[in-house]
Amino acid sequence: MTSINRRGLLAGLGALGAGACSDLHKNETVQDAFRIAEEWHRAGHRMLAGRERLAPEYAPHERSPDIRGNGSLTVDSPFYREQSASGFPAWRLAVSGLVRTPLSLSLEDIRALPQRTQITRHDCVEGWSAIAEWRGPQLGSVLDAAGLAPEANFIVFRCADELYGRAYYESIDLVDAYHPQTIIAHELNGAPLPEKNGAPLRMRIERHLGYKHAKYLTAIEAVASLDDIGAGKGGFWEDLAGYQWYAGI
Amino acid sequence: MKRHALSTRLWHWINAGALIILFMSGLTISNAHRWLYWGDYGFDPADAWLNVMRFPGWLTLPARYNLAAARDWHNTAAWVFALGLLIIWIAMLANGHFRRDLATGQRDWRLGAWRAALASHRSKGHDHARAPYNALQKIAYGAVFGVMLPLMVATGLAMSPGFEPAAPWLVDALGGRQSARSLHFITTWALVGFAIGHVLLTLISGPLRLIGTMLHGGTREEART
Helix, strand or coil: CCHHHHHHHHHHHHHHHHHHHHHHHHCHHHHHHHHHHHHHHHHHHHHHHCCCCCCCCCCHHHCCCCCCCCCCCCCCCHHHHHHHHCCCCCCCEEEEECECCCEEECHHHHHHCCCEEEEEEEECCCCCEEEEEEEECEHHHHHHHHCECCCCCEEEEEEEEEECCEEEEEEEEHHHHCCCCCEEECEECCEECCHHHCCCCEEECCCCCHHHCCCCEEEEEEECCCCCCCCCCCCHHHHHHCCCCCCCC | CCCCCHHHHHHHHHHHHHHHHHHHHHHHHHHHCCEECCCCCECCHHHCCEECCCCCHHHCCCCCCCHHHHHHHHHHHHHHHHHHHHHHHHHHHHHCHHHHHHCCCHHHHCHHHHHHHHHHHHHHHHHHHHCCCCHHHHHHHHHHHHHHHHHHHHHHHHCCCCCHHHCHHHHHHCCCHHHHHHHHHHHHHHHHHHHHHHHHHHHHCCHHHHHHHHHHCCCHHHHHC
16 A cells, blocks of 8 residues: 555545544434433433422522523514513413413413512523523413313423524423423513513523523413424424423533 | 453543543533633623633534534533443442552652652653552542542532532532533643643553553553562
8 A cells, every 4th residue: 555545545534533523413323322311311300309499599689790682682573673662562472282271461461470589590501601580470370270281291482583584482391381480581680571581571491501491482382292393302492403402401 | 360450441441432522522512602700600701710712623522513412422421421430439449449559648648759659750660550559640540530520520510400409509519600610621621631641651651561451451460570
């Protein structure tokens, strides 16, 4: 073998190695390993923390000066702009799907429900954290008001915003849906939710990373399976980029 | 009796693979937000104590930026690493490796013992690798097994919002989530420093024999000559 051939072979092997390494995550066996690891993390967290254990709550002076807006920072529609200017009088939150009594709640209805106020930390998948006070009714009380059907396994959150031309949505299971800190927030630090943080309504799901906390909330849907929602992976980022559906890590 | 128990050899290579995956995918995760903070929160680069460089594609996993895939690699390899660490600690305590070879006594902490370790390294060259571990080796391996590797697991767990409700004291003890993130990063580089020293010392002390010993185990008798 000549040295040029050898060099060519080495370069080829190098390229193959780099290519294999950069795309190995698409391999089926590797994907299976990822899925099992994620399932173990979820099961481990649930086993250790149970269904009810709370995420830490902070004192008012421990809040961060701001809470960064990320992803969608507004909703690009005339209806949203008009509503935003007038305090969202016509905004409705639909509660539908596998429920006995579908609901359509105004902001006034939502503010009239029993409220939970919590100062919690928001952890973004990118790595940063911010601390703020959130206020709103518990999702569990809204689901109970609508009467969840026994076939319901997941709660899907529909949003008004679009990213990269797709509607944002997210989903969680019933353990997270009924977690005491899972609230439909309409206030941030004592004021109505700012536009960049999801006005007028957003989810707080405190044992998960930020991308689960759907903003610009328009509907809550109880479903038996996530297969027919979006591309079937349970959320906008899950569908678009393969983010983990269980975002407790 | 073998110089390296089967458990030690298996763990050594599996752990090396897991750490390489964790390191390279961790660099991708670092690229997602290249600022480090102290305390519970941090999102504004103006508050960062360190602006981390963007790590190039040839160092990251995957090579082309993909946070979701990097997190999959990282959180999967983390199981191999953490369970491996637990198992090797149990094995080291059970088979006497820890007490015999790694536990330091008072005399290992004297300057004289360190000087002797360096002197024997200079005079005997690679032969000293066959002898029991000297004071500096015990301290280095002890720091890795007792401090750095467990700290990687602890700081990693402390960043998980799903784990935190199970042990909020862990996050507090580490100074808050962003401090845990900073410590995770710092300890990574301490381990990289150890790994570089480990490989260099192997290279100058007879790499083929030492790597062979870590594969087939070698013998204690050989160690005593």
